[in-house]
Each structure stands twice: as C-alpha cells, then as structure tokens.
Amino acid sequence: MRRDFPKKFLVLVGLVALAAIFSLSVGATDTPLAAVSEQLRERGGVVYLFRLPRVLSAILVGLCFAISGTLLQSLTRNPLASPDLLGVTSGGGLATVVAILLGGSTIGPALPWLAFAGASVVAGIIWTLGRNSTPQKFILTGVALSAFTQAVITLLLVTYAPSAAEAMIWLKGSLFGRGWIHVKHLLPWAILSLGGGLAVAHTANPLALGPNVATSLGVRLSLLRPLLWFLSVASAAAAVAVAGTIGFVGLLVPHLARRMCGPDLRTSVPFSGFLGALFVLVADTLGRIIAPPLEIPAGLICAFLGAPYFGFLLWKGQTRI
Amino acid sequence: MSLKAQSLCFSYLPGTPILQELSVQIPKGKITALIGRNGCGKSTLLKLLNRLLEPESGSIELEGKNLKDYSSRELARTLAHLSQTPTAPEGLTVRELVEFGRHPYKGLLGRTTSKDEETVHWALRETSLVELENRVLSALSGGQRQRAWIALALAQDTEYVLLDEPTTYLDIAHQLEVLELLTRLNEEQNKTIVMVVHDPNHASQYAHHVVALAGGKLFKEGSPKEIFTPEVIQSLFGVQPLVFPGEDPEKPWCVPKATLGTGESSVEEEVP
Numbered sequence: 001m002r003r004d005f006p007k008k009f010l011v012l013v014g015l016v017a018l019a020a021i022f023s024l025s026v027g028a029t030d031t032p033l034a035a036v037s038e039q040l041r042e043r044g045g046v047v048y049l050f051r052l053p054r055v056l057s058a059i060l061v062g063l064c065f066a067i068s069g070t071l072l073q074s075l076t077r078n079p080l081a082s083p084d085l086l087g088v089t090s091g092g093g094l095a096t097v098v099a100i101l102l103g104g105s106t107i108g109p110a111l112p113w114l115a116f117a118g119a120s121v122v123a124g125i126i127w128t129l130g131r132n133s134t135p136q137k138f139i140l141t142g143v144a145l146s147a148f149t150q151a152v153i154t155l156l157l158v159t160y161a162p163s164a165a166e167a168m169i170w171l172k173g174s175l176f177g178r179g180w181i182h183v184k185h186l187l188p189w190a191i192l193s194l195g196g197g198l199a200v201a202h203t204a205n206p207l208a209l210g211p212n213v214a215t216s217l218g219v220r221l222s223l224l225r226p227l228l229w230f231l232s233v234a235s236a237a238a239a240v241a242v243a244g245t246i247g248f249v250g251l252l253v254p255h256l257a258r259r260m261c262g263p264d265l266r267t268s269v270p271f272s273g274f275l276g277a278l279f280v281l282v283a284d285t286l287g288r289i290i291a292p293p294l295e296i297p298a299g300l301i302c303a304f305l306g307a308p309y310f311g312f313l314l315w316k317g318q319t320r321i
Numbered sequence: 322m323s324l325k326a327q328s329l330c331f332s333y334l335p336g337t338p339i340l341q342e343l344s345v346q347i348p349k350g351k352i353t354a355l356i357g358r359n360g361c362g363k364s365t366l367l368k369l370l371n372r373l374l375e376p377e378s379g380s381i382e383l384e385g386k387n388l389k390d391y392s393s394r395e396l397a398r399t400l401a402h403l404s405q406t407p408t409a410p411e412g413l414t415v416r417e418l419v420e421f422g423r424h425p426y427k428g429l430l431g432r433t434t435s436k437d438e439e440t441v442h443w444a445l446r447e448t449s450l451v452e453l454e455n456r457v458l459s460a461l462s463g464g465q466r467q468r469a470w471i472a473l474a475l476a477q478d479t480e481y482v483l484l485d486e487p488t489t490y491l492d493i494a495h496q497l498e499v500l501e502l503l504t505r506l507n508e509e510q511n512k513t514i515v516m517v518v519h520d521p522n523h524a525s526q527y528a529h530h531v532v533a534l535a536g537g538k539l540f541k542e543g544s545p546k547e548i549f550t551p552e553v554i555q556s557l558f559g560v561q562p563l564v565f566p567g568e569d570p571e572k573p574w575c576v577p578k579a580t581l582g583t584g585e586s587s588v589e590e591e592v593p
Contacts, residue, residue: 208409217397
C-alpha cells in the first residue's frame, strides 16, 4: 500500500461530499444551502424527496460500476475489460427493453430485478463458454456476446419504434426520477461490492503477476476466479438495473484509480469505487444544469467526458495502462 | 525426506507425451541442475514439481508427503518457483514485486509483520536491489529485472527453490552473480535448489547433482563428473564437446566445439 493513499482517499471522499451538496442545491429552482439542510432535517421538500435519492443513486451506481470494472480487470488481467465490454451491461439492457416493450409502464417496480436477471444470464453464458480459456478468449467471448445482444436490442427498437421511446431513454443510462426505492435496491449490492471487493483484494493481488505466479504464491484460482466474477457481475447488474447502461465508468475509472494509487487492490477497490461515484454524480448534475428544462442523460455525459479522456491517455502513450 | 518424482507421465496434447515414466529424486540441501535439449521436458518437470500442472500418472512426494495433500499456502511456503518469462503489470515497483513473496504468510487483509519487512529487505539485499527498490520494473535492465524476480522467490522464504533458466538474458557477470547467490543460499541457509540451465559449465561448476533429460525420459543423473564426459554430452546434445578437468577434479569444464552435423542436433521447438 502506498503511503500517500489515505490522504488521496480523504480528498476524494471530500470531493464526493462537495459534489453531493452542490447537486442537492441546484435544479429547476435553486435551493440555498440553509434551505437544503432544513429540508434534510425535516425529511421533506424537493431536496429530500427527489434530489437526495437521486444523488445517492448516482453515488451507488458509480461505485458499483467502477468496482465491477476493477475486479474484472484483475480477473482478466486486461485493462480493457469492463462490464460494458463483456456484455453484462447489455444483457441487463436487453431484458429491460423486452420488459418495457411487453409490459409498458406497468412493469415499473420489477424493472431492476429483470435487468439483474438479464445481466446474470449473459454473465453465466460467458462464464460457461470462456472460463477454461485464456483471458483474451474470455474477453472475446464477452465482446461477441455483447455485440449479439446489442444487435437484438437494436432490432427490437427498430421494429417497435413508436413504443420504444421509454426503452431508448433507459438505454442511454439516466438517473432521471430515481427515488428512494432505487436506493433501497442498490444499497445492499453496493455494500456487497465494496465489502466483498475489499475482502478479496489482498488474495486477488497476485493475479496481476499471471496465473502461474499467483498459484506459486498460494492463490487458489479455482475458488478465487468464480468469486471475482460473481462480485463484479452482481455489482454491475445492480447498477444497470437502476440506471441503465451507463458506459465508460467501468472501463475508465478503474484505470484512472490505478494510475493514481497503484495496482494494489486493497487501495484501488475503494478508490475506484468513490472515483466512480464522483464521476457519475458530476455527470448527472451536469446533465441537469447544462440546458434546463431539458435533461441530458448521465450516460451520455459520461461518454462525452470519458471517450476523449481515454483517447488522450492512449495518445499520450502513458505506460501505466 | 526430499523431493521425489515417481514415474511421471504428462502430455499437453493427447498422443504427444512430454514426460514418460520419469522418476527423479532431488537431493535435499543440494543444488541440482536440470539439463537437456529444448523441448525435452525440463520446464514441464519444474511445473509439475510446483503443482502448476497435474501429472497424468505417477506421483510426487515432497518432504515425505504427497504433493496433492499440500494446501496451496502450505506449498507456497515450502517451495518457490521462478518461471521462464514472468510478466509484471505496468507501474509495479521492485519493492512491490518482492513483497508479493510474502503473500503465502499473510492473512486475509494482507497486514505486514516485521518478519515480512525483514525478509523482503533481506531478499532485496541478497540480490543487490536495495537502492533500486522504488524503481518501476519496466525501467530496469534485463538483468536487474531478473534479479527482482529472484528476490520475489527468495522473499517466499522456502526450503526449496525451483528456477527455470535463471541466467537467461543476463550478461556473463550477472550470470555468475546469480549462480553465486544460489550457492550462498545453499551453503548458508541450506536451501535445496533446482535450476534449469543451458550453459553446461553453469551445471558443472555450481551444481552438486545433475539430471539430464532426453525426450521426456531420464537420460542420466549423477555428479557433474559423471555427466560431463565427452560420451554423455555428445549423445545428450548431439555436439562434439571438449571436456577438461578444472582446479577441482569434481568439476570438469565443458566447451561445445561443433555439432555432429546432418540433423543430429536439429533444434526442436520448446513446448510452452
């Protein structure tokens, strides 16, 4: 563990808190900070009923996606692995689109669970097909399945164009209208993601040296690999279920976290979690204030911020990918 | 009590056996050199001895206990293995790499004890890497990097150390440095060392016991003096050697002079 980690981590948590306070006070009508704290104390008003659950959802979604990516990158030993690339996200997307098209708005409360089921099914298929092959083949299995699932989603959207608007918005990854029910759905998974990630962090660290060295160092791959897969899929699925397919967080944030605090998972798991939280929270807040009353989905902002940054990293030829 | 393999059979692909009925005994507290042509099964044998591969038949006994009965951590505390071309993630420092050697001793949270600190420091000192400990591995020379990996194996603080071509990629001074380090570990700490080497003199000068493999079978084993004779080397490697006695009559020198020609020495591809 690097010595400057606690300091960096505290700064990061502070930034998340600042972003949250800012996000609570802005909106269709800006709320002064005094009124924000009053509404929080009285558990009422727009701040408590609408903005707070949305802020919390953004934080938990970002945390889940980022930790999922961090664990997947450790599992596959590949910095390009992420829940979106491996098809877990699109599996959740497909299930949701089907559900929305079939059931319309009646499906509402069941949506998170359906998305979760879709993501898990795709994850199960990838694991069954790819677990005994090299990390490269494992990733390619996921990419292929992801492409296939995306194609099915597109086909459905095109075929049922008039009624697909709701599904469209969901697919873009948005936190619009997320309430306390979503926070309740997310919280246990986020705790599992962070707690489980921290619990396996030390054991999983030698994976970075390759399967042979890890085995020589006493790591039991036959146990650790399925555990990492389960944790990363469960976190990503829970996040997709609530916020739709917010891309890039699971790819970019783990990578950024590793650059900032080194490859030790004991630090990069919590750091990437909070960095992901910050990222999605800022994206969602920006989406709300850029062009009101129009809302730009957080997923789009993430892609707008993430893609150029990623290109910049590759272009700069940074060694610490 | 030692490391013993009993009629091992192994193949990567069905029908092309790599090891056939191989039985060897690694003497405890000695340096053993594994020699033989490319693809003869040396690396595979090391992997089987470290349980990275499972034999199709046959058994391995370590300290009187079947290798299968070791827990992963227990094995990692008894036996260290440095493979041929290990790769580290970008950005890892020398110290961080060597600290991985303490992994089998740490609990779930990976807390570091003073014993861990001491052993890591000792491993860095033995490999003359103390001054480079905060450097990123990718910024080191090939020789320094190889020493860092050896330091990782040392930090495991095991009775047995297996090394697959530890001198490859090193200049001649660093080659000797590694071999002298292994000798020192053997003499001062009584560690049992098994190394795959290609330079016949590394085997003849530094090993107590030499195991020569050919085609996945035991070709001959014995002291350097018994193995490094013109007849054995000629039929083992397909070269005409010059063998002459050194200052120590037990450690002959061996210089390969020419191949025997006509396909005899054709190099087979190394099996991964």
